[in-house]
Amino acid sequence: MNPLIGIPMGDPAGIGPEILVKALSTNDFSNTCRLLVIGYVHILQQAISTCCLPLTIQPVQTSSDIDPQPSILNVLEPEAPPQKFEMGVVSPAAGKMAYDCLQLSTQLAIEKHVQAIVTPPINKMSLNAANIRQTGHTEILADLTDTDNPLTLFQVADLKVFFLSRHLSLRSACDFVTQSHLIECAHRAVDAMKSLGIETPHLAIAGLNPHCGDNGLFGYEEKNEIEPAVHELQQLGLNVSGPLPADSVFHQALNGKFDAVISLYHDQGHIATKMVDFHKTISITCGLPFLRTSVDHGTAYDIAGKGMASAISMTEAINVAVSYLSKMKTHRSLTENSGRA
Template structure:
């Protein structure tokens, strides 16, 4: 069976990224689903193996195609850009932020050159990026620039629940203002296209309500009546299988049970809470609308436990698995578009 090559940039070397990589590579689910190429630093990984009491071999390659990707082996593209003697585990530092950006940049180059099939990212630290004068606050912003992509589309998945976000990193007050007929209609269309790229044909989508009980027909809040319902009706007239607004206290439950292929959440915490309450560690972020597929763990660098070997690898396992699962359909669609 052909297994896709998934590039995993090591993330902040002072955080738990190196440890979750080492643990994930020993998981049977990862071994069966993908060939994993780590973009990172050999000395850091060797140090992390002592934290995790692991004895993996390291295979250093210059190109993804050179790797044998054997069990018990870390296939590594070694950037050799960290001085472990001065690296302070669990602390903000410019060296770590600079290295984390370099790993993502290299992984992006490999994906754009189609040398790898997708990337699965590990945690980075915003303060370390700032200390290194990296002019971006997170992965998505860096990937926007590195791929010249406008408006990447984020989807969360946990088990069979998929969630898109109409708004994300804005205040709740601002998020409410952004719930307009035009924006909801546009996002319904974007969600349909993203799901089809991932191999979900003729998808069904539910739009979450904004107010309690979806406003009870305007009794407390009129966004559903004035903005959401008209957008849903427009999309339905286009032939889209969409319903809503569905009250937020039930729509995610129905999505998890398979009634819908995806739910459109209207603001950040509405969807984040829903997915993470199902299973915090298995909630994975997928970035669509780029030249390649990117998945990511949805936790941070965990400086408080970095270096202890106690971090769970479950989220990293799931991120690699979903990248391998969706990459063939995503790349087939991209190839067809290139003609």
């Protein structure tokens, strides 16, 4: 049977419900997966009407009630009742509903009713207005699954990028580039790649300074922190290269020289991936007890409710989840067979 993927509806005041129903209406996923939307029927029906789509909503009580027909939107509603909100406006109601849908999706994944979740965008300010202390998807999922510091992976085409740090100021991110942090991140990145079905990954580490510091002319982070980290990782048997100039290493990885790159700070890797293809850059959260992929754009309050939003990223996030579920299944099978040998 095809894997079941859970999709929380995202922030109801943003474009999440629109791109969700568009993706499911314009693509036939029935040959590769089954889809369960976790959200509120009346909000999703409004999105269907706004976008003039030929979808019929079927409310379900359990994952076993799924109707796999492409024209059917299977919807499981959270127990928490819906609240009133205004489209395109930050509000506690929108933040609370987005959180409740994500929480139920996570529970379904933990209990293995769904094999992965694919997330549309949520709004950090609305979460904050709803007194939800976590700042975004990754932090919420880490808390709900009791996962310590999950690792973010961006993928677009053949380029895969891990991040040494996420939401730090540039000054703080530079201070975070230490030998110990790099070694830990590289180990976790290699483990993540293996769990996603890439058995012997070749990992590159980007430089921080122009020309990787040019022997200290433009900074010492490469000589003092990155090079010793790479040497230690190589001594431990990991296939790691670096530091490599950030203006070329991402291009090299895109063209197959490396399986993945460790970006040293948020924008370094975000710019590299989004310049390849903004709409098809997908975020994958590694280290959770289940697979999670996500669009990598915001709630776009300025166009929410107008039926204008592109569903390309949502479609790609579902396709990437299906692809990795297949690779992970093969990886587990190989590992189990190896253990029995």
